[in-house]
Amino acid sequence: MSKHIPQKVLIVGGGTAGWMTANLMLAAWADQGVQVSLVESPDVGIIGVGEGSTPVLKRFFTMAGIPEREWMPACNATYKAGIRFIGWSSRPGYESYFHPFFSTFDEHPIRTFLSDADRHRCNQASGVHPDPYFLTSQLANDKLSPRPGLGQLKDQIDYGYHFDSGLLGEFLRKQAVKKGLRYIRDHVEVVERGRDGAISQITTRASGALSADLYVDCTGFSGLLIKEALGERLISFKNNLFNDSAMAVQTPMDTNAPIAPETRSEALSAGWVWNIPLFNRYGNGYVYSSDFISRDAAETEFRAHLGLLEADVAVRHLSMPVGRIENHWKHNCVAIGLSQGFIEPLEATALMTVQLSIENIISFLSRAPDINQSLRETYNANVNNVIEGIRDYIVAHFMMNSRSDTDYWRSCRNDSQPSEALDSLLRAWHSSDDFQAELVRQGARQSYTPASWYCLLAGYGRLPGGPSDAVASSAASGTLGFQVLKQQHGDSLVDHRAQLKALHSLPS
Numbered sequence: 001m002s003k004h005i006p007q008k009v010l011i012v013g014g015g016t017a018g019w020m021t022a023n024l025m026l027a028a029w030a031d032q033g034v035q036v037s038l039v040e041s042p043d044v045g046i047i048g049v050g051e052g053s054t055p056v057l058k059r060f061f062t063m064a065g066i067p068e069r070e071w072m073p074a075c076n077a078t079y080k081a082g083i084r085f086i087g088w089s090s091r092p093g094y095e096s097y098f099h100p101f102f103s104t105f106d107e108h109p110i111r112t113f114l115s116d117a118d119r120h121r122c123n124q125a126s127g128v129h130p131d132p133y134f135l136t137s138q139l140a141n142d143k144l145s146p147r148p149g150l151g152q153l154k155d156q157i158d159y160g161y162h163f164d165s166g167l168l169g170e171f172l173r174k175q176a177v178k179k180g181l182r183y184i185r186d187h188v189e190v191v192e193r194g195r196d197g198a199i200s201q202i203t204t205r206a207s208g209a210l211s212a213d214l215y216v217d218c219t220g221f222s223g224l225l226i227k228e229a230l231g232e233r234l235i236s237f238k239n240n241l242f243n244d245s246a247m248a249v250q251t252p253m254d255t256n257a258p259i260a261p262e263t264r265s266e267a268l269s270a271g272w273v274w275n276i277p278l279f280n281r282y283g284n285g286y287v288y289s290s291d292f293i294s295r296d297a298a299e300t301e302f303r304a305h306l307g308l309l310e311a312d313v314a315v316r317h318l319s320m321p322v323g324r325i326e327n328h329w330k331h332n333c334v335a336i337g338l339s340q341g342f343i344e345p346l347e348a349t350a351l352m353t354v355q356l357s358i359e360n361i362i363s364f365l366s367r368a369p370d371i372n373q374s375l376r377e378t379y380n381a382n383v384n385n386v387i388e389g390i391r392d393y394i395v396a397h398f399m400m401n402s403r404s405d406t407d408y409w410r411s412c413r414n415d416s417q418p419s420e421a422l423d424s425l426l427r428a429w430h431s432s433d434d435f436q437a438e439l440v441r442q443g444a445r446q447s448y449t450p451a452s453w454y455c456l457l458a459g460y461g462r463l464p465g466g467p468s469d470a471v472a473s474s475a476a477s478g479t480l481g482f483q484v485l486k487q488q489h490g491d492s493l494v495d496h497r498a499q500l501k502a503l504h505s506l507p508s
Contacts, residue, residue: 006213013218014040017337019172037182052348081136087267097459191229198331389447
């Protein structure tokens with residue numbers, strides 16, 4: 001065992017963040033004799049509404065040794081090819097666009113798309129709506145799975161997942177216990193610190209004192225260890241992310257109808273609604289700003305949008321403190337999940353941040369020649385770069401909207417205070433500057449690929465050449481490529497629902 005791998009790890013708090021941490025640390029360190037424990041209060045519920053992911057989550061299940069045939073049916077999971085944004089732009093031809101997950105087949109279309117968009121930015125007419133260029137947007141349109149069957153396409157298309165977050169947490173808990181986790185259901189009453197400022201032990205109501213070499217704070221927004229005990233404070237993002245509230249409700253689906261492998265994010269008067277298809281139901285939510293609409297008015301608007309005005313269905317309300325802490329690894333404690341910060345769920349990045357934070361702390365502790373403050377500062381800077389890169393991308397969504405029907409959307413466009421990095425990117429986009437060069441210059445803090453940035457900015461029609469030629473002949477090459485792909489590999493492209501039904505029938 002490396003001298004810096006902790007011999008005893010104590011995770012405080014369950015939820016998806018806690019169980020992901022337990023599974024990855026057990027996968028990395030269990031064979032080296034590390035004892036991983038998790039203490040979870042029996043009275044604290046989970047947020048339980050984050051039901052989408054980015055493709056990064058595939059790596060988590062691979063590292064944890066959990067195949068899709070085991071966890072997906074247990075969590076009513078579906079595949080996700082990307083996110084469709086609806087109603088954020090009022091420009092003709094740009095009323096919606098699809099943010100795709102990419103594939104090896106997109107190599108040439110990406111180059112074409114970036115070149116077309118750059119020509120349009122310089123006032124040379126070119127068709128630049130992103131949807132026709134990319135494979136996964138066509139798969140979503142046709143309700144085909146981004147997870148191909150056997151054949152040449154296998155493992156060449158990136159995809160994420162939709163899932164029941166409550167069921168996923170329970171599944172991962174059972175997996176961790178099976179792999180040797182010491183699971184304690186108890187209340188944490190006191191967090192004690194030593195003279196050096198580090199956590200010395202926690203005291204629980206029934207199990208007494210518990211100590212470890214490394215403490216992991218997965219206690220949610222409260223941050224019982226990192227905030228309350230170690231004094232970290234939230235750095236608010238309220239000056240550029242206005243949404244601070246959400247509500248969620250589940251609705252039924254026709255279990256024989258096709259399932260589009262996409263999250264839908266549709267603009268309403270003071271925020272946006274998500275629609276996520278699981279195998280057995282839909283998950284829906286309204287993310288909004290309480291500065292622009294009251295809770296009751298927001299619920300009425302949400303219910304009207306879903307056709308639930310007269311339905312006796314309870315809607316769950318949530319508050320969202322949006323921001324991050326400065327030091328995610330402090331002394332002998334690392335914060336994972338909502339305890340380290342939260343960015344609104346527009347791009348479904350919460351679990352990606354959780355996963356990257358876990359992977360990084362495991363890597364740092366497994367490989368570092370020495371554990372010191374400089375190492376912690378490097379880790380914290382890495383995590384903050386990820387969070388701020390995600391924040392900038394999400395802020396760009398709101399700043400690029402072209403709606404003028406409510407004060408909310410006008411304020412998102414005109415009153416947001418972007419970071420210096422985002423301001424530089426947007427200035428480069430709206431000028432004749434080399435936008436790709438600016439992305440490269442900012443590379444270390446960019447959480448999204450150049451293609452994703454081009455999809456966002458072109459997808460809302462924010463181009464100096466105007467929106468009149470939204471889909472031109474150059475874009476048709478992507479659609480043509482998809483048709484050729486269907487002809488050559490039709491046996492690998494399968495109906496999404498049919499594939500999920502087959503997955504559910506497999507023995508676990």
